[in-house]
Amino acid sequence: MRDAENLLEIENLDVKFEMRDHTVHAVQGIDLTIKPGEVVGVVGESGSGKSLTARAILNLMPRSAQTSGSVLFNGRNGPVSVLDHGRESRVMRELRGGQIGMIFQEPMTALSPVHSIGQQVMKTLTLHTDLRKAALEDRAAELMDLVQLPDPRGMLKKYPHQLSGGMRQRAMIAMALSCNPSLLLADEPTTALDVTTEATILNLIRELQEKFNMGVMFITHNFGVVAELADRVTVMNHGIIEETGDIDQIFYDPKAAYTRKLMSLIPRLPEYAMADNVEAMVPAQPKEASREQAEVVLKVENLKMHFPTKKDWRGRTVEELKAVDDVSFDIRRGETFGLVGESGSGKSTVARAVLRAYQPTGGSVQFKAPDDKFHELTELQGDSLRKMRAHMQMVFQDPYSSLNPRMTVEQLIGEPLVNQGETNGALIRDRAAMLLERVGLNADMLSRYPHAFSGGQRQRIGIARALVTNPSFVVLDESVSALDVSIAAQTIDLLRELQETLKLTYLFITHDLSMISNFAGRIGVMQKGKLVEAGSTVTFFANPREAYSRRLLNAVPIPDPRRARALREAREQQALSA
């Protein structure tokens, strides 16, 4: 194993936490090597120990962690056995930021909110270089330029909240690369970003990695991202390594059963979405035919939701944000309408305006209630609105913050019934128990609190809560985005099964094109508050009409390394000839 050519050698790394009555083995016997200039993808679901491994390389684990094994980093001044040095030691502080750079997932919270971008980048430089004053600022501006941020000098004076997510992540990368590290640790750096932004950030990381011949440890849960970037892949599960191999081997000939299972669960774009000869690949669409027969249950016409952003001294709006601008679509009984777009495109606002969480500033929303009549939702008030809410419910994105931690499962699921005026406790209890079993949990869990459940189970509770009033229309707002691959797959199956048996109509808001391509019958694309394209899923993926839709589609990372390489070469050829 010992190899002078290796940049990083992790041998038999163990990390455990002693709890009051048990021990948590977070990382068990990990071996991992990274060569200079090599990109190693570390893939795993949450709790697999991948982030903790990266922290161990920097010796920045929680203080209660107990470690054994060795982490050897071949630095500029010879090899350093990381775990033998104290967390606060000079040796470690010189490595961090100086020779090992790290970028994090949340570009909003990973930068200090009260310091300017320039202050933060220059801080790293002052810690590790002799640059001062003007030279310091020159170098910082040079770095802004390196990560392709516009107006490098001006950028230094900006604060994180003034930048978009993608720009913040670029600043983060600039900070990590400021002292020419030989190893870059990237912990889910694109997970919080839109597909289009993700694609540009991945490109940037690849470019810089090649330019500076850096070793990169790229942690992600997304196989598509790995396929775009990695030379080798390590698959982790519950603190152990399931398998490590060359990228092609992992993707086309996975050895471990766990890898094979994950591979089979990854949502993929349909073949026809990537084929050159579309007609040959497009399957006959029975869904499309049945859709025409089903009746329309939701008619959205010229929906507008404008928020005032600036008022003059008389309180009149002088500037407004057109979050939803003139959006029209209809949804038929039993279908899934997928609403996609980048963050800030207004897709969630559409959902909230339709459900009347917001009072739309214009347009109409007609909903066919079980009484078989259309109701104008925008005009409903008070009691009639509350009654109507029984028929339309919502499942939220974050299973952690969307359940009140101080309410039992019974109270959580029963709450919509209580809001509808139901006072019979036994009835509420029975109904909650029934739904809990319906979503695959046990009825005897009714008296527990949300913290006793995993993310996937919580999302099931959220679904049960949405279904308790027997709605016919359910809005799914990124309802599987926060879940791990395998849990997301199970949740999708559950949603699909519920839709069929309960004849539910879904409005599915998501940024995940691969996932929605297998679920929705029709797709609508939102951009800057407008619905730029709407049509059948097949038509959309096979032949998107708008340039914006094509851009979205092209940005989706494909879990197919050969294809990713071919695409990249084609793009480079194009760039050369142009």
Add this chain to the structure above:
Amino acid sequence: MLWFILKRILWSIPTMVLISIATFIIIQLPPGDYVTAYIAELEETGESISALEAEELRASFGLDRPLVVQYWDWISKIIFYGDFGLSLDWKLPVSDLLWDRIALTLMISTLSLLLTWIIAIPIGVYSATRQYSVFDYLFTVLGFLGRGIPDFLLALVLMWLGFAYFNFHVGGLFSPEYADAPWTFAKFWDLLAHLWVPVVVLATGGAAGLLRVMRANMLEELGKPYVETAYAQGMGEREVVWRYPVRVALNPFFSTVGWALPALISGDVITAVVLNLPTTGPLLLRALLNQDMYMAGGFILILSIFTIIGTLLSDILLTLTDPRIRHA
């Protein structure tokens, strides 16, 4: 930024007008007036005055005129001459009574606020960075004790200790021989010797509460990803903690400085009474008990103005320290 401050200052003008009207209404609200209270007092001592005399008395204080006229009379004198009227109870100009005490109150309160921060911030930071350590537990216990013991009780204990063991006169702010003497260096020294007791008493209670707030703020900030980023940049712990999370955790302090100012004036009335401090608290209490309306009104008005100034200060401090507010 400048425009923001100017706008805030302009807004405070109509706010003050409204407050002065509200103040005037409040002091008129209790049934009866100063004359009624005066008559009641006289009757207690067995004397009495006729209805005619009472009316004359009312007229002489201007209490018989319409409210609007009384209000205008009151407020215009304050604005144009700084004359808060005559204390009906003390038979002295309100401003003479007030300003003396306000200066002393401000001094005590500012010192105790500073002491509060000097104690609370470092301990709060320490407790958060070494959560569940021995010292964290110790400070937690002390914090709850400090919070739980009423200020006046602590004042009594200190007075007793000082009196019984150190032969030390701790009531009031001056030794009897200096109380009415003109300001000299000796009097100033005497003041300092007395000052530490109320300052310590007021600061302990405040610090105990504040250090819990600081600890909670810090714990929340320490868990944020940007702290990890700072470590990953190569900073040492001390630098990370003081440069990043402390700055963010102080924001709630800045935003409450505004409330500290009026609280400083109204002060800890009970403590002040117990310690026999010549501060504003006891004066306000007495004015309210005796329906001394000009006195009470002047008080409430000044408190309100301090509230407005304090809020303004908070706003300005926040825009200086937090770029997210500056650019909003």
